[in-house]
Amino acid sequence: MDKKQEKQKDAGKVLIEELNQDEKESATHKRSFWNVITIPLLAILSGLIIGAFLIAATSTSVYTAFGQSFGKGITTAFSEIGSAYAALFTGSIGDPVRIFNALFSGDKEQIYKAINPFLESLVQATPYIFAGLAVALAFRAGLFNIGVEGQLFIGAACATFVGYAVKGLPVYIHMPLAFIAGGLGGALWGFIPGFLKATTGGHEVINTIMMNYIAFRLTEWLLSGPMTRPGSGGMPISPLIEESAQIPQFFPSPIRFHLGFFFALGFAWLIWWLLFKTKWGLNMRTVGTNPRAAKYAGLSVVKTTMIGMAISGALAGLAGAIQILAVNRSMALGLSSGYGFDSIALTLIGNNHPVGVVLASILFGTLRNGATRMMVVSRIPIDIVDVLQAIILMLVAAPAIIRTIYRLKEPKQEETTVFVSGWGGGQ
Amino acid sequence: MTPILQLKGITKRFPGVLANDHIDLDLRKGEILALLGENGAGKTTLMNILYGLYQPDEGEIFIEGEKVTIDSPTDAIKTGIGMVHQHFMLIPVFTVTENVMLGEETIKYGDFLDRKKAAKRIMDISEKYNLQVAPNDYIRDLPVGVQQRVEIIKLLYRDAEILIFDEPTAVLTPQEADELFSIMRSLSDQGNSIIFITHKLREVLDIADRIMVIRRGAVVGETTPDQADKNSLAAMMVGRDVNLEVEKTDKEPGDLVFSVKNLVVADKFQNIVVDNASLDVHAGEIVGIAGVQGNGQTELVEAITGLRKSAEGEITLLNQDITKASPRQITELGSAHVPEDRQADGLVLPFPVAENLVLCTYYKEPFSKGVILQYKTILDHAEKLIEDFDIRTPSAMTPVSSLSGGNQQKVIIARELSRPIDFLVASQPTRGLDVGSIEYIHKRIVQKRDEGCAVLLVSPELDEIMELSDRIVVMYRGQIIADLPNKDVTKEQVGLMMAGVLPEEALAEGDQHAVEPAL
Numbered sequence: 001m002d003k004k005q006e007k008q009k010d011a012g013k014v015l016i017e018e019l020n021q022d023e024k025e026s027a028t029h030k031r032s033f034w035n036v037i038t039i040p041l042l043a044i045l046s047g048l049i050i051g052a053f054l055i056a057a058t059s060t061s062v063y064t065a066f067g068q069s070f071g072k073g074i075t076t077a078f079s080e081i082g083s084a085y086a087a088l089f090t091g092s093i094g095d096p097v098r099i100f101n102a103l104f105s106g107d108k109e110q111i112y113k114a115i116n117p118f119l120e121s122l123v124q125a126t127p128y129i130f131a132g133l134a135v136a137l138a139f140r141a142g143l144f145n146i147g148v149e150g151q152l153f154i155g156a157a158c159a160t161f162v163g164y165a166v167k168g169l170p171v172y173i174h175m176p177l178a179f180i181a182g183g184l185g186g187a188l189w190g191f192i193p194g195f196l197k198a199t200t201g202g203h204e205v206i207n208t209i210m211m212n213y214i215a216f217r218l219t220e221w222l223l224s225g226p227m228t229r230p231g232s233g234g235m236p237i238s239p240l241i242e243e244s245a246q247i248p249q250f251f252p253s254p255i256r257f258h259l260g261f262f263f264a265l266g267f268a269w270l271i272w273w274l275l276f277k278t279k280w281g282l283n284m285r286t287v288g289t290n291p292r293a294a295k296y297a298g299l300s301v302v303k304t305t306m307i308g309m310a311i312s313g314a315l316a317g318l319a320g321a322i323q324i325l326a327v328n329r330s331m332a333l334g335l336s337s338g339y340g341f342d343s344i345a346l347t348l349i350g351n352n353h354p355v356g357v358v359l360a361s362i363l364f365g366t367l368r369n370g371a372t373r374m375m376v377v378s379r380i381p382i383d384i385v386d387v388l389q390a391i392i393l394m395l396v397a398a399p400a401i402i403r404t405i406y407r408l409k410e411p412k413q414e415e416t417t418v419f420v421s422g423w424g425g426g427q
Numbered sequence: 428m429t430p431i432l433q434l435k436g437i438t439k440r441f442p443g444v445l446a447n448d449h450i451d452l453d454l455r456k457g458e459i460l461a462l463l464g465e466n467g468a469g470k471t472t473l474m475n476i477l478y479g480l481y482q483p484d485e486g487e488i489f490i491e492g493e494k495v496t497i498d499s500p501t502d503a504i505k506t507g508i509g510m511v512h513q514h515f516m517l518i519p520v521f522t523v524t525e526n527v528m529l530g531e532e533t534i535k536y537g538d539f540l541d542r543k544k545a546a547k548r549i550m551d552i553s554e555k556y557n558l559q560v561a562p563n564d565y566i567r568d569l570p571v572g573v574q575q576r577v578e579i580i581k582l583l584y585r586d587a588e589i590l591i592f593d594e595p596t597a598v599l600t601p602q603e604a605d606e607l608f609s610i611m612r613s614l615s616d617q618g619n620s621i622i623f624i625t626h627k628l629r630e631v632l633d634i635a636d637r638i639m640v641i642r643r644g645a646v647v648g649e650t651t652p653d654q655a656d657k658n659s660l661a662a663m664m665v666g667r668d669v670n671l672e673v674e675k676t677d678k679e680p681g682d683l684v685f686s687v688k689n690l691v692v693a694d695k696f697q698n699i700v701v702d703n704a705s706l707d708v709h710a711g712e713i714v715g716i717a718g719v720q721g722n723g724q725t726e727l728v729e730a731i732t733g734l735r736k737s738a739e740g741e742i743t744l745l746n747q748d749i750t751k752a753s754p755r756q757i758t759e760l761g762s763a764h765v766p767e768d769r770q771a772d773g774l775v776l777p778f779p780v781a782e783n784l785v786l787c788t789y790y791k792e793p794f795s796k797g798v799i800l801q802y803k804t805i806l807d808h809a810e811k812l813i814e815d816f817d818i819r820t821p822s823a824m825t826p827v828s829s830l831s832g833g834n835q836q837k838v839i840i841a842r843e844l845s846r847p848i849d850f851l852v853a854s855q856p857t858r859g860l861d862v863g864s865i866e867y868i869h870k871r872i873v874q875k876r877d878e879g880c881a882v883l884l885v886s887p888e889l890d891e892i893m894e895l896s897d898r899i900v901v902m903y904r905g906q907i908i909a910d911l912p913n914k915d916v917t918k919e920q921v922g923l924m925m926a927g928v929l930p931e932e933a934l935a936e937g938d939q940h941a942v943e944p945a946l
Binding site: 200277280281282283285286290294295296298376 | 733734754755756766771772777782795802
């Protein structure tokens with residue numbers, strides 16, 4: 001009996017911390033933080049181990065070595081795996097030796113170049129953060145937004161248009177204007193399925209998927225028609241945006257680290273505040289967790305659904321806008337490497353919490369970025385990284401596997417109830 | 428004589444809970460043993476072990492002196508144990524015969540079902556135990572009481588000799604319950620042994636040969652109806668003295684607070700479920716709506732609280748027309764609602780107690796300023812209500828899902844009754860709760876009435892209606908068929924009206940009963 005009460009007390013404290021961060025006690029915080037990230041961490045570890053086998057199994061030199069002798073095969077396999085993961089590490093975080101040397105030399109440019117892999121990982125993480133927040137917010141409101149990718153494209157198109165078509169504005173007006181335009185575009189694209197769900201009951205999963213197709217084809221048409229770059233020779237690419245619309249990068253090229261990353265952190269804080277500190281957030285979470293109780297409490301489920309989808313769409317649109325304004329500076333069809341779809345998965349890893357989303361986004365950005373170098377250095381196909389990510393995700397999504405492998409205890413019930421509600425959105 | 432069933436030292440642990448603690452139980456042939464205990468006391472766990480759904484951590488089961496292991500319900504049925512579940516396991520679109528045969532098909536010519544032979548056997552059983560059913564009726568057309576008989580026949584068809592009844596009267600009218608008791612009696616007279624699980628004291632005293640009381644997973648006492656009374660049983664169940672009588676003074680009702688005129692409500696299939704209903708509730712008065720579940724009470728309450736649109740009619744609260752008002756408008760006028768299904772409607776289970784305590788008011792000062800929630804105020808408010816309403820929770824931030832049913836209900840009661848209100852709708856406020864919580868919630872409702880609040884109480888528990896109400900309204904098939912002061916009717920009369928007997932006849936009948944106490 002006592003043990004049970006002890007357990008419940010812990011759960012209560014975790015929640016208090018979530019709600020009142022300034023009142024937290026450091027000791028209990030550490031433990032609960034550890035509880036939350038154990039499964040994702042072990043999933044990543046397991047994913048890397050399984051990935052090691054894949055790397056060995058897809059390398060031709062390993063097969064050749066095994067042809068010569070078993071021992072040689074094993075050593076080659078280990079060296080292949082080692083070099084691949086070393087490349088993954090240096091490509092995403094940086095080469096420690098190089099960073100060390102650069103710091104000692106004191107040469108600014110050398111330092112920038114040495115830490116660029118890490119900064120580039122943050123650049124890659126930025127759209128993930130926005131897209132992940134979009135999914136997380138929708139989840140909390142009981143909605144499953146699969147349309148992030150489409151909303152991202154529409155947001156990017158709107159930001160691009162304002163970026164090149166509006167001329168002669170100062171930076172402090174033009175840049176926010178283009179950014180907001182991206183958000184509004186995404187909001188509209190999210191609002192439509194939200195409206196359909198609220199008024200007709202059409203399920204948002206189907207409608208957001210369909211809205212994706214419309215968005216893809218619409219941007220294709222825009223880029224090869226009304227928004228095409230003069231003299232592009234029929235290539236579907238937009239004109240470059242005005243300099244006044246650009247979100248500044250901090251360092252000289254090729255370092256792409258930009259202010260947008262801090263925008264992303266700012267928005268993560270904003271969404272956290274919105275969800276857990278305001279009555280709007282409580283409205284949304286109530287509707288998302290128990291629509292019947294929300295109705296009983298006098299909330300408008302219809303209104304909350306529409307607003308939730310619109311805000312979620314806006315965040316997705318911002319993901320597209322940030323990519324255009326800070327990194328690409330013009331819009332082409334290859335804008336997104338599936339940010340919108342990956343974000344659904346990374347939100348799951350991040351437990352639908354803004355902080356978790358930021359951490360998971362940085363993980364994804366790091367993996368994506370390191371993969372490029374892994375491909376170049378070790379000639380490992382980038383697809384292996386996709387497979388790696390997929391394995392990690394599966395392990396996170398099926399915590400029972402991790403728990404069985406590492407013999408962890410079952411979590412308390414209330415921990416698992418949070419994101420299930422997103423799936424049963426139909427009424 | 429060896430008992431037909433013997434449990435020795437049955438122990439079952441769940442993480443953090445000792446559900447059954449070395450329970451010993453003997454069941455003699457032909458007796459009715461009542462297993463009495465509060466919700467969560469471990470009755471159902473014990474029966475699930477007996478029925479093969481759980482395996483005990485320790486302990487042994489003997490049938491007629493022979494040790495058995497029961498790994499599944501199939502094993503249980505083979506050893507002659509059958510269970511009538513609280514929620515029936517019947518297929519509505521199959522006939523009685525088909526349901527009874529299911530899993531134990533009688534076959535002829537290879538693989539063809541022999542319905543006739545099965546029906547014949549059902550009729551034999553039905554005659555032997557006085558269980559009246561028509562083998563060719565479809566389950567969906569049968570009243571609940573008859574469906575339960577089909578469940579019993581299913582067990583007898585499989586030659587079960589030990590029958591377990593899990594809270595069998597929860598879904599029945601008082602008359603149906605009486606019929607069930609006579610069936611149980613005839614079953615035991617013919618040599619079957621019965622374990623009867625319940626938390627209703629009256630039923631235990633009516634029907635049991637022997638009573639075993641379980642509290643917190645352990646047997647705390649054994650008695651017989653001759654030696655026990657309601658109060659002693661309640662005390663054993665709860666572990667302290669319980670006052671079962673609601674203390675209530677007579678009071679003149681005040682002004683009209685709430686009224687419904689000619690209300691018609693349709694369900695989602697456009698069936699009329701509330702038919703031309705009218706009723707008034709005055710200040711300082713409890714009006715109890717009696718009726719078997721599913722006679723339109725749920726929809727009536729939903730219409731009153733703004734959760735469902737009414738088709739026709741007029742609803743007035745404090746001289747304002749609220750027929751088309753939203754739930755929030757109705758709440759803000761000074762009404763409170765204790766919903767029928769607390770987990771589905773009344774609470775957001777993963778949310779902490781503190782947030783659930785402000786579920787209907789968090790958007791207003793002082794709980795939020797501007798758009799920002801004032802968590803300090805919300806927590807202080809929660810601490811106060813936890814204290815005032817004796818909610819047993821480790822902290823104000825504990826998710827409501829980890830509280831017991833009684834404490835979950837106290838959260839709702841605290842939230843609704845702590846506001847300044849003029850009108851309270853309480854729908855099945857004590858459903859599934861233990862004696863201690865029922866006592867407490869009844870006291871609170873009466874207290875609210877004494878403060879001058881108008882109360883509309885809906886309950887299928889006739890005892891609850893009789894004890895609390897100043898006036899009793901009976902609903903049958905969507906219509907209000909009677910509206911009488913409590914003192915003018917007896918429980919039997921209300922019971923008859925719940926079954927659809929018109930008030931004039933019911934009152935006449937009741938009088939006869941009164942004249943002939945022998946009946």
